[in-house]
Amino acid sequence: MRKETISVAGNPLVSHVVARVIKERSEVTFGVMGNGNAFVVGELIDHGHRYIKARHEAGAMSMSQGYYLATGRVSTTTTTYGPGYTNTLTVLSEAVLAKTPMVLVVGDAPSTPRTFDVDQTGVAAALGVTTLSVSVHNAERATHEAFDLAARDLKPVIVSIPYDIAEVPAEPQEPRVPIAPDPIITPDVRDVAEVAKLLMGAERPLIITGRGALLAGSKDAAKAVGDKINALFASSVMARNYVGSKWDLGIAGGFATPGAVELMRGADVVLVLGATMTLFQMRYGTLLPGAHHIVQVNLEETSTSEIVTRHIRSDIRAFAEQLDAQLSGFVPKSDWRAEHPEVADKSIHQPAELTETDESGMINPRALALRLNELLPANRTIVQDGGHFLGWLAMYADSPDPQGLQHPGLSFHGIGFGFPTALGAAVGRPDRLTVLTCGDGGGMMTLPDLETLVREADKALVVVFNDSAYGMEVHQYHKRGIDNEPMVFGNVDFAGIAVALGARGIRVTELEQLNVITDFVSSQDGGTLLLDVQISPNIIAEYVTEKVAHEEAQQTMP
Numbered sequence: 084m085r086k087e088t089i090s091v092a093g094n095p096l097v098s099h100v101v102a103r104v105i106k107e108r109s110e111v112t113f114g115v116m117g118n119g120n121a122f123v124v125g126e127l128i129d130h131g132h133r134y135i136k137a138r139h140e141a142g143a144m145s146m147s148q149g150y151y152l153a154t155g156r157v158s159t160t161t162t163t164y165g166p167g168y169t170n171t172l173t174v175l176s177e178a179v180l181a182k183t184p185m186v187l188v189v190g191d192a193p194s195t196p197r198t199f200d201v202d203q204t205g206v207a208a209a210l211g212v213t214t215l216s217v218s219v220h221n222a223e224r225a226t227h228e229a230f231d232l233a234a235r236d237l238k239p240v241i242v243s244i245p246y247d248i249a250e251v252p253a254e255p256q257e258p259r260v261p262i263a264p265d266p267i268i269t270p271d272v273r274d275v276a277e278v279a280k281l282l283m284g285a286e287r288p289l290i291i292t293g294r295g296a297l298l299a300g301s302k303d304a305a306k307a308v309g310d311k312i313n314a315l316f317a318s319s320v321m322a323r324n325y326v327g328s329k330w331d332l333g334i335a336g337g338f339a340t341p342g343a344v345e346l347m348r349g350a351d352v353v354l355v356l357g358a359t360m361t362l363f364q365m366r367y368g369t370l371l372p373g374a375h376h377i378v379q380v381n382l383e384e385t386s387t388s389e390i391v392t393r394h395i396r397s398d399i400r401a402f403a404e405q406l407d408a409q410l411s412g413f414v415p416k417s418d419w420r421a422e423h424p425e426v427a428d429k430s431i432h433q434p435a436e437l438t439e440t441d442e443s444g445m446i447n448p449r450a451l452a453l454r455l456n457e458l459l460p461a462n463r464t465i466v467q468d469g470g471h472f473l474g475w476l477a478m479y480a481d482s483p484d485p486q487g488l489q490h491p492g493l494s495f496h497g498i499g500f501g502f503p504t505a506l507g508a509a510v511g512r513p514d515r516l517t518v519l520t521c522g523d524g525g526g527m528m529t530l531p532d533l534e535t536l537v538r539e540a541d542k543a544l545v546v547v548f549n550d551s552a553y554g555m556e557v558h559q560y561h562k563r564g565i566d567n568e569p570m571v572f573g574n575v576d577f578a579g580i581a582v583a584l585g586a587r588g589i590r591v592t593e594l595e596q597l598n599v600i601t602d603f604v605s606s607q608d609g610g611t612l613l614l615d616v617q618i619s620p621n622i623i624a625e626y627v628t629e630k631v632a633h634e635e636a637q638q639t640m641p
């Protein structure tokens with residue numbers, strides 16, 4: 084039955100004012116209810132707003148992140164005060180580092196704190212997050228401001244509702260103050276001409292696009308520039324297949340396949356559009372040894388890597404468009420693309436040798452990733468939790484666009500984001516098959532929201548890379564002499580858990596069993612299918628071997 088939402092005084096309650104803005108500014112809210120946000124949630128439900136009830140507040144946050152990564156749209160997360168709030172903090176930190184816009188609406192302490200209140204605003208400030216505390220006068224304005232700031236600055240913003248005003252009638256509301264967008268930084272024509280000249284002199288040009296290129300909407304211009312100079316492309320993890328060219332080598336850096344790395348190492352002029360060039364992306368300084376010129380274009384004051392030879396601060400789209408215009412009519416002397424047809428037909432990524440199992444008969448995770456890539460429909464969203472296993476699909480998975488391959492937790496180097504992030508993606512893009520990959524460690528950490536995934540997703544596939552261990556830790560620390568005991572577990576029956584939660588679950592011990600994916604994909608039936616794949620704990624991805632080698636080398640340095 085619909086409840087009365089107008090207070091006795093005739094004005095809506097403060098919580099209802101906040102809820103109405105949430106409804107106006109977002110399509111969906113992910114949350115866990117409690118005393119602090121009960122009236123917000125009640126009002127949202129009463130007015131037909133889509134509300135997804137999570138099992139854990141960290142999960143609710145991850146759902147919002149997955150939704151954003153899949154759609155580019157901001158959603159709302161809501162929790163109660165105190166423990167509901169502190170449960171969000173790991174994903175809140177991830178959202179700050181990953182520059183994920185989201186609005187978190189929480190209950191907060193009343194004006195006279197109780198024995199069990201914590202300084203939520205102070206905690207948020209320590210993570211670099213702004214809290215907008217609402218009052219009876221500004222609830223509408225503050226909530227709008229939170230959405231404006233989140234979208235403009237790509238960050239999470241908290242709206243907090245002090246407990247003693249949550250149920251109080253709002254006073255007439257202060258007018259909304261629009262937040263101005265950042266001005267566009269236009270390119271300097273001399274910079275454009277200089278870079279055009281460098282590219283015209285290139286024999287093996289490489290263009291690396293990152294999230295900055297994506298946010299600027301520079302896809303067409305970047306592709307046009309590359310096509311004029313016969314460049315190969317690569318991308319950051321956040322921008323997989325952004326340009327959409329058959330001349331794309333995949334993710335640059337640690338997650339590049341060995342064949343792709345070899346080509347990237349041969350590039351002589353590199354144009355980096357909006358990629359941050361982290362140590363990992365630059366493969367610990369080994370990715371671009373042959374490059375005479377490395378030009379980085381972004382919105383930062385300075386370059387983000389010491390190997391950059393020329394930094395240009397500019398709107399990336401405007402710069403790429405002007406560059407494209409400068410290159411008009413240019414006929415390149417060399418054709419790096421023609422020399423490497425294996426890029427276009429993708430055979431460059433095929434490993435020289437590939438066995439389906441290791442000596443003990445356990446599944447080779449590399450073979451698993453390659454087979455998954457073949458079996459999954461092209462129109463998919465792959466969400467990868469953190470852990471050693473993620474390198475396999477990061478290397479071998481195609482993606483329709485950057486939204487189709489997500490790595491929640493990567494910015495914070497965390498695990499335990501999987502199931503709820505996948506649900507957020509599934510809610511945002513029901514037209515795509517959502518595929519979650521996780522390890523057994525990260526999977527167990529986020530288990531409560533497997534129930535939410537099963538309950539709420541139209542259709543989802545979960546692939547557990549189950550090595551019964553914190554594989555990443557084993558591969559890094561066992562060889563340094565630490566006993567395996569804290570890193571190794573008994574085999575968890577994920578298929579059984581999935582069935583108990585209402586999904587289908589299959590324990591996979593042979594690659595052939597993966598063929599079930601074909602029927603699952605073609606079937607009209609929805610639901611969640613979980614494949615608990617028993618992988619070899621002994622096969623180590625190249626990116627981990629290189630990380631370990633790099634860290635060892637650092638330690639032996641004087």
Ligand SMILES: Cc1ncc(C[n+]2csc(CCOP(=O)(O)OP(=O)(O)O)c2C)c(N)n1
Pocket residue numbers: 469470471472473496497498499521522523524525526548550552553554555556
């Ligand atoms: C929240 C959090 N806790 C602990 C860690 C340390 N850690 C990094 S990888 C990892 C193991 C992950 O195991 P699993 O999910 O099974 O994947 P695998 O490495 O075996 O592929 C751990 C414990 C972390 N990064 N984040």
